[in-house]
Amino acid sequence: MRQRLAELRGPDVPPQPLDARALAALAANPGCRRRAVLDGAGVPKAALAQSLGSPSGFGQSQFAFMRGHAFEARVKSDGGAELLRLTHACLGGGPEPEPGSAQVPDLSAAGPRGRAGRTEIALREATAAGAWTLLDHPMLALDVAGTPAFLEPDAVVVAPDGTWTVVEIKSFPMIDGAADAAKVGAAARQSAVYVLALDDVAARMAADGERAPEVRRHALLVCPKDFSNLPAASAVDVRKQCAVTRRQLSRLTRVEDIAATLPPGLTFDVARPADELSAAVDAVPATYAPECLAACELAFHCREQARARGELTALGRSLRADLGSLTTIEETLAAARGDAGDPDDPAVAALRRAGALRAEALAGGARCP
Ligand code: SF4
Numbered sequence: 001m002r003q004r005l006a007e008l009r010g011p012d013v014p015p016q017p018l019d020a021r022a023l024a025a026l027a028a029n030p031g032c033r034r035r036a037v038l039d040g041a042g043v044p045k046a047a048l049a050q051s052l053g054s055p056s057g058f059g060q061s062q063f064a065f066m067r068g069h070a071f072e073a074r075v076k077s078d079g080g081a082e083l084l085r086l087t088h089a090c091l092g093g094g095p096e097p098e099p100g101s102a103q104v105p106d107l108s109a110a111g112p113r114g115r116a117g118r119t120e121i122a123l124r125e126a127t128a129a130g131a132w133t134l135l136d137h138p139m140l141a142l143d144v145a146g147t148p149a150f151l152e153p154d155a156v157v158v159a160p161d162g163t164w165t166v167v168e169i170k171s172f173p174m175i176d177g178a179a180d181a182a183k184v185g186a187a188a189r190q191s192a193v194y195v196l197a198l199d200d201v202a203a204r205m206a207a208d209g210e211r212a213p214e215v216r217r218h219a220l221l222v223c224p225k226d227f228s229n230l231p232a233a234s235a236v237d238v239r240k241q242c243a244v245t246r247r248q249l250s251r252l253t254r255v256e257d258i259a260a261t262l263p264p265g266l267t268f269d270v271a272r273p274a275d276e277l278s279a280a281v282d283a284v285p286a287t288y289a290p291e292c293l294a295a296c297e298l299a300f301h302c303r304e305q306a307r308a309r310g311e312l313t314a315l316g317r318s319l320r321a322d323l324g325s326l327t328t329i330e331e332t333l334a335a336a337r338g339d340a341g342d343p344d345d346p347a348v349a350a351l352r353r354a355g356a357l358r359a360e361a362l363a364g365g366a367r368c369p
Contacts, residue, residue, distance in 0.1 A: 004256075005256070005259060006041075009041045009043050009267075010267055010268065010269025010271060012269075016042045017149060020153070020194060024245070024295075025296055026245070026249075028189055029289065029291065029292060029296070030248050031287045032292075034302070035286070035296055035298070037255055038284075038298070040259070045296065045298055048298065049300065051270045052277055054301040054304065055300070056298070056299065056300065064171060067171055071171050071229055076134070076169075078099065079100055080134035081097070083155065084097040084134060087159070087220055089233070090235045091165055091220065093163050093165070094130075094132075094159050094160030101132065102131070102133060102134050103126060103133040103134070107122060107139070115150075123135070123201055127213045128211060131158075132160060133157070134155060134157055136155055137155070139152055140152070140194060140197035140198065141197065142249075153191075154168055155169070156194075156198065158213070162212075162214060163213065164215050166194045166216070166238075169222045169223075170223050173227050174223040174224070184221065187221055187236065192238040192241035195219070196246060196249075198215045202214075217239045218236060218238065220234075220236075221234050263283065266280050268281065278301075286305070288305070288313055288314060289313050289320075290303075311327065311328060311329075322347065326341070332351065336354060336355035337355055
């Protein structure tokens with residue numbers, strides 16, 4: 001089956017490794033078989049979108065990138081004193097950290113595997129020492145369908161009470177203690193991936209009879225406060241995201257089942273002509289939703305398809321859920337006109353009522369107060 005996945009990717013295309021963002025996006029749209037098979041086969045989706053003629057709008061501007069880096073450096077300056085203070089203020093973890101007293105171990109090593117090994121040693125040592133420790137850009141490994149994915153959170157804080165906290169430092173603002181809900185949701189899904197990778201390290205420590213840490217189910221989100229460059233933090237509950245991502249990862253092993261249903265010879269090789277690639281991509285069912293625009297490189301292609309088919313999900317998942325058995329805009333409008341649909345279906349009945357009220361209002365003419 002590995003050979004089939006390699007064929008799907010294309011003979012000369014190296015597999016695209018899964019990173020935390022890709023794994024988090026799987027959790028954002030768990031029902032999408034198209035994304036599951038493309039990620040499982042390691043297809044470079046940004047290059048695929050380009051070949052399809054619908055390049056993704058992903059990527060930060062150079063300005064935003066530099067601003068993000070400067071903010072992160074500021075948050076971690078002075079041996080992470082401010083970051084540890086924020087961690088303690090939001091989540092506790094033992095006595096308040098004294099400025100300059102925290103450990104910041106050197107995590108450098110050759111290659112991602114070496115860095116992941118070095119991070120694990122540092123986590124074990126910090127937990128045994130019971131001292132405030134900042135792991136700056138540690139490397140974590142997570143088994144994904146039998147292959148390790150290497151992940152690099154912004155930081156992990158080890159507290160004296162043996163708790164480990166994932167830290168995400170973002171450049172979007174936190175205004176009056178609250179940040180944009182969609183961006184916080186994306187950060188939570190990404191943090192959940194790191195939490196799962198830390199769970200694996202904790203399980204190995206427990207198996208070795210070492211002091212078992214507690215991997216917190218709250219990540220620390222650090223953002224600029226009210227458009228300044230001062231840091232503000234909040235604890236984000238990632239329990240739900242952990243459960244969804246764990247379930248998605250276990251389903252990823254079924255990618256091979258999806259691949260087995262595809263016609264022989266089908267390939268997503270980005271070197272193929274656009275019409276051939278489009279037919280190959282369209283052979284795998286997708287579940288497009290506007291959320292894809294912030295999470296998947298194929299979003300513009302899938303949106304075009306969903307709109308062309310008049311799919312209700314193109315207008316949002318909640319609307320699709322509200323309309324029950326109706327799946328297209330055409331069906332919905334026909335139901336509202338009373339031309340189609342089961343009148344006993346509550347969604348159809350509500351649409352007919354709304355359609356009748358609209359017709360009544362239009363017949364009566366609009367009156368201004
Ligand atoms: S953009 Fe397309 S492939 Fe990506 S998750 Fe959405 S529906 Fe699936």
